[in-house]
Every structure is written in C-alpha cells, then in structure tokens.
Amino acid sequence: MITLALSTLAQVVDGRLIGEDTQIEHVTTDTRAIETGALFIALVGERFDAHDFVGQAKDNGATAVVVERVLDVDIAQIIVEDSLKALGQLGEYVHQGCHTKTVAITGSCGKTTVKEMVASILSQQGQVLYTAGNFNNDIGVPLTLLRSTKDDDFAVIEMGANHIGEIAYTTQLTHPDIAIVNNVAEAHLEGFGSLDGVKQAKGEIYQGLQAGGIALVNLDSQGGTMWQDVLRDKCVVTFAQQNSDADYFASDIAMSSKGSSSFTLHTPIGQVAIQLGLVGAHNVSNAIAAAALAVQCGGTLAHIQLGLKTLDKVKGRVEVETLTDTITLIDDSYNASVPAMKAAVDLLSQFDGERWLILGNMAELGHESLALHKEVGQHAAPFAFEHVLTYGEDAKAISDLCGGQHFQSHDAMLDYIEQHLLLLNQTSHTLLVKGANSAGMFKVANALKENFT
Numbered sequence: 156m157i158t159l160a161l162s163t164l165a166q167v168v169d170g171r172l173i174g175e176d177t178q179i180e181h182v183t184t185d186t187r188a189i190e191t192g193a194l195f196i197a198l199v200g201e202r203f204d205a206h207d208f209v210g211q212a213k214d215n216g217a218t219a220v221v222v223e224r225v226l227d228v229d230i231a232q233i234i235v236e237d238s239l240k241a242l243g244q245l246g247e248y249v250h251q252g253c254h255t256k257t258v259a260i261t262g263s264c265g266k267t268t269v270k271e272m273v274a275s276i277l278s279q280q281g282q283v284l285y286t287a288g289n290f291n292n293d294i295g296v297p298l299t300l301l302r303s304t305k306d307d308d309f310a311v312i313e314m315g316a317n318h319i320g321e322i323a324y325t326t327q328l329t330h331p332d333i334a335i336v337n338n339v340a341e342a343h344l345e346g347f348g349s350l351d352g353v354k355q356a357k358g359e360i361y362q363g364l365q366a367g368g369i370a371l372v373n374l375d376s377q378g379g380t381m382w383q384d385v386l387r388d389k390c391v392v393t394f395a396q397q398n399s400d401a402d403y404f405a406s407d408i409a410m411s412s413k414g415s416s417s418f419t420l421h422t423p424i425g426q427v428a429i430q431l432g433l434v435g436a437h438n439v440s441n442a443i444a445a446a447a448l449a450v451q452c453g454g455t456l457a458h459i460q461l462g463l464k465t466l467d468k469v470k471g472r473v474e475v476e477t478l479t480d481t482i483t484l485i486d487d488s489y490n491a492s493v494p495a496m497k498a499a500v501d502l503l504s505q506f507d508g509e510r511w512l513i514l515g516n517m518a519e520l521g522h523e524s525l526a527l528h529k530e531v532g533q534h535a536a537p538f539a540f541e542h543v544l545t546y547g548e549d550a551k552a553i554s555d556l557c558g559g560q561h562f563q564s565h566d567a568m569l570d571y572i573e574q575h576l577l578l579l580n581q582t583s584h585t586l587l588v589k590g591a592n593s594a595g596m597f598k599v600a601n602a603l604k605e606n607f608t
Contacts, residue, residue, distance in 0.1 A: 156179075156180060156181055156182065156249060156301050156302055156303065156304065157249060157252060157253065157303070157304060157305060158178050158179065158180050159178070159179050159249070160176055160177070160178060160179070161176050161177050161178070161179055161194070161219050161231060161233070162176045164179060164194065164233065164245060164248075165233045167244055167245060167248045168221065168233060168235050168240075168241035168244045168245060169235070169244075170221065170233040170234055170235040170241065171233065171234045172231070172232075172233055173225065173231065173232045173233075173234065174219070174230065174231030174232055175231055176231075177192075177218050177219060177231060178192065179192065179193070179194045179218070179219065180192040180193070181193040181194070182194045182196065182242075182245060182298075182301045183195060183196070183298075184196050184197075184198050184205065184242065184294065184298065186205075186208050186211045186212045186215055187215075189212055189215040189216045189217050190216060191216045191218075192216075192218055193216060193217045193218065194217065194218070194219045194220065194221065195209065195212035195217040195219070195220045195221070196220070196221040196238050196241065196242050196245075197209055197212075197220060197221065197222045197223070197238055198238050198239055198242070198294070199223065199238060199239075205238075206222055206223070206224070206226065209222065209226055209228050209230070210228055213228060213229075213230045217230065218230070218231065219231040219232065219233065220232050220233070221233045221235055221238050221241050221242075222234060222235075222238065223235060223236065223237065223238050239293065239294070242294065242297045242298075243293070243297045243324070243325075243328050245297065245301060246296065246297030246298065246299070246300035246301045246328055247297070247300065247328040247329075247330075249300060249301050249303050250300035250301075250303040250310065250328075250329070250330075251330060252303075252305075253303040253304060253305050253307055254305075255284065255303060255307045255308065255309060255310045256308065256309050256310070256332055256452055257309075257310040257311075257312065257329060257330065257331045257332050257333070258273060258309065258310065258311045258312065258331060258332070258333045258334075258335075258448050258451075258452065259312050259314055259326055259329050259331035259333070259334040259335070259360055259363060260273070260311065260312065260313050260314065260334075260335050260337065260448070261313070261314040261315065261316070261322055261334075261335070261336055261337070261357050261360045262335070262336050262337025262338045262339070262357065263337075263338055263339050263340035263341075263353060263357070263492055263494070264337065264338055264340055264437075264492050264494050264495045264498075265337050265338065265437065265438075265440070265441045265444075265495075266291070266313050266314075266315065266337050267286075267289060267291075267313060268433070268438065268441045269335070269337050269441050269444050269445050269448070270285060270286055270311050270313045271285075271466060272441060272442060272444075272445030272462065272463060272466055273285075273311045273445045273448045273449055274311050275462040275463070275465060275466040276445060276446070276449040276454055276458050276459050276461075276462030276463065277308075277309045277311065277449055277452060277454060277458075277462070278462070279454075279457075279458040279461055279462055280308070280453070280454065280455075280458055281308030281309055282306055282307050282308050282309070283307070283308065283309045283310070283311060284299070284302055284303055284304070284307045284309070284310040284311070285299075285310070285311040285312070285313075286299050286311065286312055286313040287299070289313070289315065290313075291313040291314050291315035292315055292316070292321065292325075293321055293324055293325060296312060296314060296325040296328060296329065297325075297328060299312060300312070300328065300329065309452055311448075312325075312329050312331070314326060314329075314360060316356050316357075316359075317519065318356070319352060319355060319356045319359075320356075320359070321356070322356055322357065322359040322360050323359035323362055326359060326360050326361075326362055326363030327362070327363055329363055330363060330365075331360075331363050331364060331368070332364075332368060332369065333364075333368070333369040333370075333371065333448060333451050333452065334360045334361050334363060334364050334368070334369070334370055334371070335360075335370075335371035335372075335373075335444060335447075335448060336357045336358065336360060336361075336371075336372070336373065336377065336378070337373060337440075337441070337444050338373055338375070338376035338377075338440075338494070339353050339354050339357050339376055339377065339378060340353070340376065340492055340493055340494045341353070341492065341493050341520065341523065341527055351381065354377075354378040354379075354381045354382070355378075355381060357378070358378045358381060358382045358385060361382065361385045361386060361389060362385055364389055366388040366389070367388070367389070367390055368389050368390065369389070369390045369392055369451050370386055370389040370390065370391050370392070371392050371393070371394060371444065371447050371448060371451070372386070372391055372392070372393050372394075373393075373394055373395065373440075373444070374393050374394070374395040374398050374400065374401050375395045375396055375398065375440070392447060392451065394443050394444055394447045395440075395443070396408075396439060396440045396443065399421070402422070402423055402447070403420070403421065403422050403423075403443050403444075403446060403447040403450075404421050404443065405418040405419065405420055405421070405429075405439055405443055406418065406419045406421065407419045408436070408439055410436060410505055412505065412506075412507070413434065413475070413505075413506075414434035414435060414436075414475070414485075414502050414505045414506070415430075415431055415432070415433070415434045416431045416434075416435075416436060416438060416439050416442075417429065417430045417431070418439055420442075420443065420446055420456075420459065422446060422447070422450055422456070423450070424450060424455075424456065425456055426456075427456040427457075427459065427460050428460070429442060429446075429459070429460060429463055429464075430463075430464050431463055431464070432463065432464055432465060432466050432467030433466065433467065433473060434473050434475055434485075434502060435473050435498055435499075435501075435502045436498065436501055436502065437494070437495070437498035437501075437502075438473070442463050445459075445462075445463070446459045446463070449462070473485060473486075473487045473499075473502070474486040474487070476604065478603065478604065478607040479607055481508075481580060481581070481582060481583050481584060482576060482584045482586070482607055483506070483583075483584065483585045483586070484585075484586050484588070484600065484603055484604065484607075485499075485502065485503065485585065485586065485587040485588070486588055486597075486600040486604075487499050487587060487588065487589040488588045488589060488590060488596040488597040488599070488600045489592070489597070490591055490592055491514075491515070491516075491517045491518075491589050491590050491591045491594075492517060493517065493527050493530060493531060495589070496514065496517065496531045496534075496589065497531060497534045499512075499587055499589045500512065500531070500534055500535045500538065502587065503538070503540065503585065503587045504538045504540075506585040507583060507585075508582060508583030508584055508585060509541045509542065509579060509582050509583065509584045509585070510538075510540045510541055510542070510584075510585050510587075511540070511541070511542040511543075511544065511572070511584060511585065511586040511587065512535060512540045512542065512543045512544070512557070512559070512587055513542075513544045513545075513568070513572070513586060513587060513588045513589070513596070513599060514531075514543075514544070514545050514546075514550055514553055514588075514589055514590055514596075515545070515546045515547050515550055515589070515590020515591060515594025515595065515596040515599075516528075516546070516547025516548065516549055516550045516590060516591055516593070516594045517531075517549070517550075517590070517591050518591035518592070518593045518594070519591075520549075524549045525549050525552060528549040528550055528552040528553055529552045529553075529556065531553055532552050532553035532554075532555065532556030532557055533556060535553060535556070535557050536556050536557050540557065540559075542559065542560075542575070543557035543558070543559025543560070544559055544560050544561075544562065544568055544571065544572070545559065545560075545561045545562070546561075546562050546563075546564075546565065546568055546590070546594060546596070546599075547590065547594050550590070550594075565595060565596075565598050565599055565602075568599060569599060569602050569603075569606075572586070572599075572603070573606065576607070586603065588600040588603070
C-alpha cells in the first residue's frame with residue numbers, strides 16, 4: 156500500500172477525524188493481521204460487530220481506526236456512517252492513485268484458476284498485484300485494491316458474488332481496463348434465482364469498463380442478448396474452447412494418461428503450442444481465457460507458453476498428489492458447481508485402476524438442488540467408476556444413480572475408504588475428492604494425505 160496521511164483518508168471517506176493525524180501504511184479488517192502503523196476498519200455484519208475488538212486492535216499495533224460511532228478508546232478515530240462503504244472508498248482511492256493496468260475476472264467456474272494463470276503469465280513481464288486466495292467479495296476486493304503500489308505494472312482482480320449487484324459494486328471500485336466473464340452456469344442460484352439471474356449478475360463486470368474498454372466474452376458460455384446493451388460501446392474480444400470463429404481458441408487438444416493437457420493456441424498475434432501444468436480438460440478453456448487477457452495486456456506468445464507451463468498447482472483445485480506407490484489423490488475439494496463436478500468426473504475417467512469418485516453436496520442451488528445433483532449423477536453413471544461415495548443430503552442422488560455408497564459423516568466415509576484401500580493395497584487407486592466448501596470435503600482430502608503419506 157502507498158503511505159497516506161490519516162487526514163487524507165478521512166477526506167476520502169467523508170469521515171470526521173478525532174485525534175492526532177498520522178501516516179498510514181497498512182489497512183486491515185482483521186485484528187489478527189495488524190502491523191505497526193495500521194488502520195483498522197471496524198466492519199459490522201449480521202453476526203458480528205468489530206467495534207467490540209477495537210481495543211484489541213490497538214493493543215496489537217493499530218494506530219487508528221475507522222468506526223461508525225465514537226469509542227472510548229485512546230486511539231485516532233475516523234467516524235463514518237458506513238464502515239464497509241468506507242473500506243470500498245479507500246480501496247478505490249489507493250488503487251486509482253497507482254495508475255495500474257487492471258484486469259477484472261468473474262465467472263461461475265474457474266475464475267480463481269484463470270486469475271492465477273494470468274498472474275503467472277504477466278509476471279514474465281512485470282510486477283503483478285493479484286487477488287490472494289478467494290478475497291473476491293465486497294470486502295476482499297477493496298482489501299486487494301488497498302495492497303496496490305506504484306511499482307505494480309498489472310493488477311488482476313477476481314470478483315465473486317452470491318447476489319445481484321455485488322459485482323456491479325466491486326467493478327465500480329476497481330475501474331478495470333479489461334474485464335471477462337469466464338463462463339455462466341448454475342451456481343449460487345439461491346441468491347440469483349435462476350440462470351438468467353446468474354447471467355445478469357456476472358455481466359455486471361462490464362459496467363466498470365469505460366467506453367472502448369476491452370470486454371472478453373466466451374462464445375461457449377455467455378449472456379447472449381442480456382449483455383447487448385452493456386457491451387454496445389465496448390471493444391468485444393471473443394474466446395472459445397474450439398470454435399474457430401472466436402479470436403482465441405484451441406486445436407489439437409490432447410490429454411495425457413495423468414489428465415494434463417496440451418494443445419495449439421490460436422490468437423490474433425499467432426499460434427503457439429501449449430503444455431499445461433494443471434490437470435483437467437476444463438483447464439484448456441481457462442488457459443485460453445487467461446491467454447486472451449494476457450495478450451490484451453501486451454503479453455507475448457512466449458510469456459503465455461512459459462506462464463502456463465510453470466503454473467502447476469492452485470490450492471484445493473485439482474491438486475494431484477501421489478500418496479503411495481499405489482494411491483493417487485486428486486484434491487479438488489475447494490468448491491463445486493455443476494460444470495465443475497462434471498469436469499471432475501471427466502478427469503477421473505482418464506485414470507487407470509480403481510477409480511474413486513468422492514463427492515459432497517453442491518451448495519446454494521435453491522429449489523433446483525436435487526435435480527442438479529441428479530444431473531451430475533447421470534453424467535457420472537456411464538463411466539461405471541469402481542467406487543462412488545457421497546456425503547450430504549442431495550448428493551445421495553449421485554451415489555444412487557451410480558450404484559455407490561452414501562455416508563452420514565466424514566468419519567464413516569473415511570473408515571470405509573481406509574478399510575478398502577488396505578484390503579486392496581496391491582491395486583492402483585485414484586481418489587478424487589470434491590464438494591462445496593460447506594460440505595467440508597477438504598477434511599476428507601486432508602485426512603487421506605495425513606494417513607497415507
């Protein structure tokens with residue numbers, strides 16, 4: 156972050172400064188992540204009020220706070236009406252002061268992977284600020300923007316949402332030069348109401364572009380007529396997995412026995428052979444999207460080739476680990492949607508030996524949840540996996556359709572897996588673990604790593 160006077164920040168957020176003016180070098184909303192000279196912003200949520208922790212923030216090194224009411228604490232205070240709004244205003248101000256080429260990324264699936272790919276490519280040519288982990292909501296995006304410095308050449312900002320209007324807000328803070336919707340699919344339907352709601356919400360990212368700004372659109376999965384108005388004055392660039400009508404597409408796609416991909420990437424600046432470090436056929440589309448974003452930022456074919464080849468792991472997203480001579484774990488436990496579940500099924504089908512499809516519930520699918528879980532089951536059934544295990548009420552539909560086993564607890568599932576692996580320890584096994592965060596399938600993946608390594 157750039158260093159700013161507390162009095163300047165008070166003006167930015169239309170706040171009232173009480174106490175001594177000082178220099179601010181760091182902004183946080185987490186009392187556990189306070190550095191000396193930090194400004195602590197006390198957010199208020201449905202289940203918490205960070206005003207209760209201002210004293211702790213002071214004790215941990217904060218030199219000032221943003222609060223919604225005057226507190227009886229010996230520390231400089233900026234009083235505002237809405238601390239969340241103030242966080243957004245500060246993030247916008249700091250980032251805009253750095254004049255960094257900025258990319259904004261959203262989508263129902265793959266946005267974190269695309270973000271990591273773009274950052275890897277652009278790091279071949281300059282310094283890149285990019286979203287840490289999944290800090291992609293109305294709190295995470297401003298915190299990412301606050302990390303901006305004048306030394307940054309590029310900023311790659313991931314934007315997620317679970318309700319209409321959230322991306323409209325974060326993209327207006329970010330002011331991107333280039334924006335992309337990686338794809339649209341049935342995800343967060345409880346908040347969006349329908350697939351059309353998803354299209355509306357994801358398309359909000361293009362609202363942050365100025366006239367003539369670059370909008371990347373996926374010909375395989377996009378908003379169609381719903382995005383016509385917002386794209387009317389933008390420079391539209393298209394990509395697709397294999398549709399040669401797109402500006403960016405792939406040909407000669409090949410999969411190795413371990414699920415990694417190679418292909419020829421076609422772009423307006425030429426074509427290049429790509430070898431992906433990440434596994435899964437779905438990552439071909441993600442790589443094309445990332446390449447398109449990178450080229451729009453001035454990236455070369457050589458940058459793309461090296462950046463994609465050297466990126467070999469995104470935590471919790473299709474991490475392939477050899478646990479023993481006979482056991483391979485595919486940890487894809489971070490989250491789940493219908494397309495991502497189907498992609499995981501397709502990936503597992505590439506492996507030999509005993510194949511274990513271990514799935515937890517998908518979340519936030521509303522009244523469509525059971526039908527969408529059945530859709531995943533119908534996709535998986537023809538592969539006749541040797542083991543299909545599920546956890547979570549609606550996920551039972553998957554194991555029912557695949558002749559598998561359903562479990563009421565992670566412990567019961569783990570006991571079943573471990574007993575069978577020990578019984579069949581001379582056989583090659585590949586275990587794929589996936590589910591929504593709320594399903595806690597990372598517990599299963601972590602336990603397998605601990606018990607078999």
